[in-house]
Amino acid sequence: MLKIENLTATVGEGEDVTTILHGLTLAIPAGEVHAIMGPNGSGKSTLSYVLTGRAGYGVTGGTATLDGADLLAMEPEARAAAGIFLSFQYPVEIPGVPVMTFVRTAMNAQRKARAEEEISAPDFIKKSREIAKMLSLDPEMLKRAVNVGFSGGEKKRLEIYQMMMLEPRFMVLDETDSGLDIDALRTVAEGVNALRSPDRGMLVITHYQRLLDYIKPDKVHVLARGRIIKTGGPELAHRLEAEGYDGVIAEAV
Amino acid sequence: MSTAALKDLIRNPTVAELELVARYAALKEDPRRERLFEAFAQTGLPGRRIEGWRWTDFKAAVTSLDVPKTAPARDPLAREGVATLRFTPAGYAPPAALPAGLRLLAKEDVQAMGGAEDAPLGALAAALSGGRTPGTLLVDVSAGVPVHLHMVFEGPGAINAARIVFLLRPGADLHVSESHLGGAAFSTALIEFTLNNGARLNRTVYQIGGAGEAQAVTAIIEQDAGAESVQTTLAFGGKIARLETRLVHRETGSKATLNAAYLAGAGLQADITTHVRHGAPACITRQLTKGAVLNGGRGVFQGKFHVPRTSGQQTDASMQHNALLLEEGAEVFAKPELEILADDVQCAHGNTSGALDAAQLFYLRQRGIPLTQARAMLTEAFIAQALESAGDLEEALRAEAQAWLNHAA
Numbered sequence: 001m002l003k004i005e006n007l008t009a010t011v012g013e014g015e016d017v018t019t020i021l022h023g024l025t026l027a028i029p030a031g032e033v034h035a036i037m038g039p040n041g042s043g044k045s046t047l048s049y050v051l052t053g054r055a056g057y058g059v060t061g062g063t064a065t066l067d068g069a070d071l072l073a074m075e076p077e078a079r080a081a082a083g084i085f086l087s088f089q090y091p092v093e094i095p096g097v098p099v100m101t102f103v104r105t106a107m108n109a110q111r112k113a114r115a116e117e118e119i120s121a122p123d124f125i126k127k128s129r130e131i132a133k134m135l136s137l138d139p140e141m142l143k144r145a146v147n148v149g150f151s152g153g154e155k156k157r158l159e160i161y162q163m164m165m166l167e168p169r170f171m172v173l174d175e176t177d178s179g180l181d182i183d184a185l186r187t188v189a190e191g192v193n194a195l196r197s198p199d200r201g202m203l204v205i206t207h208y209q210r211l212l213d214y215i216k217p218d219k220v221h222v223l224a225r226g227r228i229i230k231t232g233g234p235e236l237a238h239r240l241e242a243e244g245y246d247g248v249i250a251e252a253v
Numbered sequence: 254m255s256t257a258a259l260k261d262l263i264r265n266p267t268v269a270e271l272e273l274v275a276r277y278a279a280l281k282e283d284p285r286r287e288r289l290f291e292a293f294a295q296t297g298l299p300g301r302r303i304e305g306w307r308w309t310d311f312k313a314a315v316t317s318l319d320v321p322k323t324a325p326a327r328d329p330l331a332r333e334g335v336a337t338l339r340f341t342p343a344g345y346a347p348p349a350a351l352p353a354g355l356r357l358l359a360k361e362d363v364q365a366m367g368g369a370e371d372a373p374l375g376a377l378a379a380a381l382s383g384g385r386t387p388g389t390l391l392v393d394v395s396a397g398v399p400v401h402l403h404m405v406f407e408g409p410g411a412i413n414a415a416r417i418v419f420l421l422r423p424g425a426d427l428h429v430s431e432s433h434l435g436g437a438a439f440s441t442a443l444i445e446f447t448l449n450n451g452a453r454l455n456r457t458v459y460q461i462g463g464a465g466e467a468q469a470v471t472a473i474i475e476q477d478a479g480a481e482s483v484q485t486t487l488a489f490g491g492k493i494a495r496l497e498t499r500l501v502h503r504e505t506g507s508k509a510t511l512n513a514a515y516l517a518g519a520g521l522q523a524d525i526t527t528h529v530r531h532g533a534p535a536c537i538t539r540q541l542t543k544g545a546v547l548n549g550g551r552g553v554f555q556g557k558f559h560v561p562r563t564s565g566q567q568t569d570a571s572m573q574h575n576a577l578l579l580e581e582g583a584e585v586f587a588k589p590e591l592e593i594l595a596d597d598v599q600c601a602h603g604n605t606s607g608a609l610d611a612a613q614l615f616y617l618r619q620r621g622i623p624l625t626q627a628r629a630m631l632t633e634a635f636i637a638q639a640l641e642s643a644g645d646l647e648e649a650l651r652a653e654a655q656a657w658l659n660h661a662a
Contacts, residue, residue, distance in 0.1 A: 077623045092616040162620065
């Protein structure tokens with residue numbers, strides 16, 4: 001499904017360009033959930049932004065494809081329509097744009113890009129109600145401006161709400177656990193797990209093993225200095241939690 | 254006045270100014286008209302040498318008064334059942350029926366105008382009104398039921414000048430909308446409102462002009478005790494367009510809301526200028542102006558609060574201007590000015606201009622919203638607050654802003 005090969009990428013412009021990804025290779029087949037763990041500055045968030053096409057990140061080598069389609073050649077909105085969804089580490093506030101308007105506009109824009117029909121207003125509202133209920137989101141919140149005045153936990157839940165509404169084929173969760181208490185973490189994980197299916201893939205970026213107790217990965221990768229230095233099963237996450245990154249990184253060198 | 258004397262009225266006149274002189278000379282002589290034209294002639298078409306006109310240079314922009322090829326724009330504020338006054342270069346059309354509480358008096362002669370020297374294009378509108386249009390159109394609004402009135406200013410033609418003087422009797426409630434639709438080479442309208450005790454004015458202004466057209470809309474509002482005005486403007490500019498409001502709180506407890514949004518595309522300029530004088534204690538002014546400008550467009554905001562030492566005590570006033578430069582090459586000039594001489598006042602102001610937030614844009618695009626649509630959504634959200642005060646007409650204004658944004662941004 002998602003294939004990343006020998007990806008090198010930079011951040012910054014002009015004289016401030018720094019290479020963050022140094023030949024990253026990773027393959028996530030459909031139906032699998034992979035976790036990426038790594039110390040601060042290892043390139044975790046850079047990877048999520050490079051995959052989704054954020055400005056300010058430059059790809060200097062390698063490829064990233066989704067079902068064979070060249071992601072790196074597409075505009076961010078085309079990548080979204082192709083099925084990539086990023087749950088942001090820091091969701092952005094959009095004053096003046098109500099959540100429902102925003103999500104419906106996004107949904108219909110994606111559908112249009114895929115030559116599908118728009119969702120009807122009643123269908124949209126029904127779906128929104130069901131998902132809000134599952135995530136314990138106050139329906140009143142969905143009438144307010146996107147993320148404006150939301151707590152950290154509410155913002156993260158709203159990311160998962162959007163994800164469930166848009167039903168992407170490939171999900172990147174960038175530190176979705178940060179800022180969540182244990183109850184919110186459980187709710188969010190339930191939402192994420194509800195989307196697991198044989199034709200979907202998922203990349204879970206996290207610092208801590210805790211999230212992986214709720215979202216069980218098929219594989220765990222360790223990212224350090226811009227490349228995958230070790231891959232294992234869920235037990236690798238436990239080992240990192242117990243021993244820290246130093247040992248694993250030292251072994252790999 | 255002799256023809257030679259007329260020619261000397263304006264120093265080094267431009268071709269357009271000579272045509273304005275000729276237009277004036279063709280109208281019936283009237284000492285008040287003469288005084289008003291002289292007030293205009295002191296500056297001529299105001300331009301960059303005149304304080305307050307540095308960024309909105311009519312002298313340079315109005316090069317000819319040939320009838321433009323562009324037709325007047327569609328009127329989004331036209332409503333069935335609302336009495337409509339139409340002002341065109343060909344004449345003035347009163348409504349078929351007048352609502353209760355409203356009386357019209359079309360006077361042939363010109364009425365004096367206070368502060369004519371401070372508003373040269375307003376003085377010009379007053380001096381050139383007449384002939385096919387009334388010299389002064391008096392509108393008397395009495396208390397009782399809310400009165401709704403719509404006014405249209407449009408071409409085709411060379412010069413479209415109009416002057417309307419409203420008197421809102423104590424307790425009157427007037428909802429007036431104005432559509433300045435262009436189609437004339439040079440349009441100038443002077444609209445004066447006197448709000449007696451406890452009167453309410455709700456004014457909604459829509460302005461749109463072609464890339465070859467100049468427009469000026471000058472409003473003078475004077476408010477007595479407890480009077481309240483709410484003004485909402487949506488301006489798309491023109492080759493050059495100035496929407497100026499001069500408001501005086503002249504008795505205690507008067508309140509004014511002055512909101513405006515401007516959207517200026519390539520080759521177009523929109524100027525929102527306001528002057529508010531807190532001439533009585535404990536008056537309130539709330540002002541919000543939002544703008545968005547494309548490459549080759551220019552937005553101008555000039556806001557002034559004048560709070561005199563003795564009469565302006567307990568003033569409560571705030572002024573906010575925020576502009577978006579949607580593309581490289583967009584220009585915004587802003588001059589917020591607080592002249593506060595009283596010591597017991599609350600006055601706040603804020604002024605920003607910048608580009609759309611890159612993080613917001615990316616967030617929308619990551620959800621699948623194409624760049625142009627994402628820009629339009631964010632810009633609409635940005636300006637929307639300034640249109641909220643239009644009440645029933647908010648939707649119509651927003652739809653025009655939306656159409657512009659989806660088309661241009």
